[in-house]
Amino acid sequence: MSAIAGSCGYIAPEYAYTLRVNEKSDIYSFGVVILELVTGRLPVDPEFGEKDMIKWVCTTLDQKDVDHVLDPKLDSCFKEEMSKVLNIGLICTSPLPINRPSMRRVVNMLHEVGAEHHLKAAQKDDKFTPYYYEDASDQGSVA
Numbered sequence: 178m179s180a181i182a183g184s185c186g187y188i189a190p191e192y193a194y195t196l197r198v199n200e201k202s203d204i205y206s207f208g209v210v211i212l213e214l215v216t217g218r219l220p221v222d223p224e225f226g227e228k229d230m231i232k233w234v235c236t237t238l239d240q241k242d243v244d245h246v247l248d249p250k251l252d253s254c255f256k257e258e259m260s261k262v263l264n265i266g267l268i269c270t271s272p273l274p275i276n277r278p279s280m281r282r283v284v285n286m287l288h289e290v291g292a293e294h295h296l297k298a299a300q301k302d303d304k305f306t307p308y309y310y311e312d313a314s315d316q317g318s319v320a
Contacts, residue, residue: 186220186229191274201274204283208269215263217248231270234263261290 189205192198209220212230225233237246247259265286271277278286 189274190272199274200280201277204269204277204280205271205274207280207283208266208277211262211266211269215248215251215259215266216246217250231267234267255294258290258294261293262287265290 187206187209189198189202192202209230212218212234213220216230216234218224218230218233220230222230222233228236234246243256243260243263246263247256251259265283268286269277269283
């Protein structure tokens with residue numbers, strides 16, 4: 178192959194020197210999509226200047242707070258969950274492939290965020306005990 182394959186902003190950094198795609202480069206691209214969803218921004222934006230979205234997110238988090246990164250169109254009552262999903266996106270876009278999780282782990286982390294939200298909502302409504310959890314059939318169970 179004589180040209181780089183992939184969309185600008187989604188390509189893992191190691192692809193530039195290996196020209197190989199593997200699960201870890203797919204995880205990177207998926208992490209970019211997660212960051213797009215949580216920030217409401219495209220991976221390449223003139224506002225970022227010389228930075229890409231990942232560097233912009235990291236710099237903004239260092240200099241300001243998470244409110245300056247999260248998409249203001251998203252409901253702020255989900256700020257905690259959005260922050261956790263943002264962190265998952267950042268883990269997926271780690272510069273070193275070895276530090277990126279497997280897709281199975283990413284799915285589990287996202288599922289945990291959703292499960293925590295459901296548990297909090299259930300406890301808030303006093304519908305379930307703290308031992309309530311959802312199983313794969315989407316039916317409630319008591320442990």
